[in-house]
Amino acid sequence: MTELLSSIAPAAGILCAVWFVASLLKRRSPRLPPGPPRKFLIGNLYDIPTHYEWLEYEKISKQYGDIISLEALGQRIIVMSNDEDVKELFTTRGSIYAGRARGTMAQMVGDGVVMMQPGKEFRTIRRLMSTFMGPQAVKHITEVQETAIREVLLRLMREPQDPLRPLQRMFGAIVLRLSFGYEVKEDNDYFIQLAETSISAFLHAFQPGWAVDTWPILRYLPSWLPFAKFKRDAAEWSEIIETGLRIPWEWTKSRIAAGDAIPSWASDLMGGEDEWIGAMAMRDLYSAGVDSTMTASLTFLLAMALHPDIQTRAQRDVDLVTGGERLPTIADRDQLPYLDAIIKELLRWHSIVNLALPHVATEDDTLRGYDIPKGTIVMANVWTILHDPKKYPDPMSFKPERFMPGAEGENEDPSKYAFGFGPRICPGRHLADATLFLVLAITLATCNVSDAVDEYGVPLKADSLEYLSGEVSRPPRFRCKIEPRSEHSRTLLSESD
Template identity: 35%
Template sequence: MPSMSSFALALLFVVLTAGQVGNLLWKKARKTRQLLPPGPRPLPFLGNLLDIEAHAPWISYAEWGAMYGCDLVYSRVLGQEIFVINSEKVAKDLLEKRAYNYSDRPYFDHVIDRFGLSFSSVFLPYGDLWRMHRRLFQQSFRNYASLHYRPMQLRKARQLLLQLLSTPESYADHFQTYAAAIVMSAVCGYEVTSCTDPLVMMAKQTVDLTVGATAPRKVAILNAFPFLFRLPLWLPGANVKHDAFRCRRSTQNMLETAYRIVQEKMHLRTVGPCMVSDSLRRFKNRDATGKFEAAIKDTSATAFCAGSETTSATLLVFLLAMVLHPRVQERAQLEIDSIVGTNRLPDFSDRPSLPYIDAIVRETLRWHPVAPLGVPHATTSADVYEGYCIPKGATVIANAWAMSRNEHKYPNPSEFKPERFLTAEGKLNHDTVSFAYGFGRRICVGRYMADASLWSAIVSLLAEFRFTKAQDTCGKDIKIEPQWTSGSTSHPLPFPCHIVARSPDMTSEKLAQLSRQSTLHRGGWYKEHPPASFVGPF
């Protein structure tokens, strides 16, 4: 009896202790839940998956921010905690001022690996390898170094004019070729000559597969259900296995091709300054392990994929804006004509005198950000912001779309109004729409290059072409109802429009002659801003 009594007492003690511990844990969990930012109530397991607009999740996130009156909202999708930032202030407070804690990437390694994207600097976790990639990019694409590429960017912009004059209906292909040509020239010294260039076609296929593979909803589902990669191909929905194989093969081809091109050119001594050749020279006698060589391959392929997609997508947004807003187009062309005239094409020496063109570039970035959610960040440690708990390993998304719709900063945000970036005196204000390029240590490293590529294309297009709505057989304007792509980037699908040279007698021969006559160093601009030298100490 005494032994049974002792056992009963011991058992009672264990039960009471367990109950007390359970009660404390429940209270702690409840307290933690109360400390989370507001957000929609999640369902068991699925979380808020069904609450999010599949093709435009950035709109759902923005609506939640308005619904709950908070610029930081919480959701859970298939077990992953997601914190969405809907304002620039919160984004800068967390992603820039506390960048040490918000520069990692969410852990989707098995998904990234399956699609062959583990090479990409964009998806690398925060650490030494990412820093190595970042330094390689900075050497070639930092603000001062990017000046070296400007003559090439103008040359490519003028090639774009010739292509558009010849086949204006293929404008989407021409934009993509222009963007790819600049990146390929800057990265590996490769000269693109046409839309059917094999390397351009390879880059297009890789970009299309990558954008589809990294769609937020798709990544969340595949991360939660990795067995989908092992399903037999004959099952409905099992095409993801085939997509992963195609993407992996395409990215591997990109990795090897760019590097091989530069090696062959270096052997023949025909390569000019470019990111790969300069990096190889820099590390020629310092790479005993091959890690820098691998990093050079990876960064070049990253530049191919990331740089060409966002630039061409933004040019499609620009074209849509011009067709829908003829008043803006007319004002821009009046400014160009008054400063540049009609006997030559604009160049970078004209840029300070063309503030309205810069305003159009900024408004294009704001009106419809082509990377509405950017690339998700992740926390390396738990944090507290304005009383809200953000746990370790949480996914943090900066919603550039919501920031572009800030009615206090951008009244009537759905309207395309470049004037919002000009002062009363007609000068540019200080708003550079930096949120379009990301935040903190993960901000787009090629933003200076991208800005120059956009400006050179937009000013050249406006100088030589007029963009209007297409007309039906009765001569009436065809109404445009834009359809947008979905995925990690978003841009308008091709739409009917009419693209015609401003000069009625313009021909390819005259346009080519005009390009030759247009000097690249007018006004001593390049003497005052000499191209940077890339080869030097690391």
């Protein structure tokens, strides 16, 4: 027996050595893109920005190149500032990068369309949203949008005011009417408050920095412990999000039962096999659509007040189409290329989402000789791409003419970056685009926008605007004067048809 063991031992030793070397080779450090030096244990923890992230990543990119990497507490992050790299990964290889980064805290709070992982439910939601909000479908729902826009402009005409709340109510009313057949009657509407509270709960849960995201085992702590407040927060936010899903859906069901329901997307989905997924989709339409379209509309009002020459040219183009005798409609769009140019410049000048929502590599990949290991968070710095002077000459200036025929520069359509990429592209982009066009067209046909001042009454200037930090970057709070171009303009807005 001893002799047998003696003969086996060398062979076993060799096998162990081979296994050890193979393991080392397999676990070799990946060749990641360059980035700031990593510190012991914490890596780049203090290099990862939490405010105005797109500007901070742009600074790092200027030092290390247009594809950079960071690592903190074991999580790798890659940020791209080159349009070709973004298209290659998120569009050409989109299926590999369709994953989302969801920390443990977010998982404890609940799921949603934006952060849902690829799979059957994700595909079902995308299909449902495309059915209701595809390019052809949105052409048949403009009456709801036009009515809401007329109402908000008449309200804004009464006195100079901050347009944020009126616009928030308007876009909320559009989404709730289309989704649930619900009509908003007042500013402090319960359903709007419910939707806003649900959005806030989601955003809190997805913020970086939760200890439980770094050490997931903490989720099993008893919630009564003094240092387990995150568990109590998660339970509270989960209930808020569930309420935001359930209440509007049940309200629509009750109206159907009573026989007085207004046709809506929710009513079309009820009773089907995808009802629960449909309820989630309807809830998340508010968070996905209201904030971004409202922000673009705020930027439009601000841009018109600060650039009266652009406003005048656009008004002239609208008048040539309508003769000043009617309001413009979505059918007029092909005859109004300058308005389309303004929309593109709004999306570029101050991007709605400056740092695209994080994608996650679902398998190992490479780019330009660099490794992208499975599980790496990959982001596109949309701000840097849309302010590249080689693509967009004089990028800090508001110049819609850059998107007109014969303009200098490449001037690629910024909507290719503003609404996401590949399998994660925003399913509501056609609805947002159509609504934004109608906001511009009807406002320009009937109103003069002027005298933009900050919340302290100081006149605003185009070259000194400082947009707010956040996932959706809004302009600073401001007031402006919105006056009817004539009494006939006011009459056009007041007409019911």
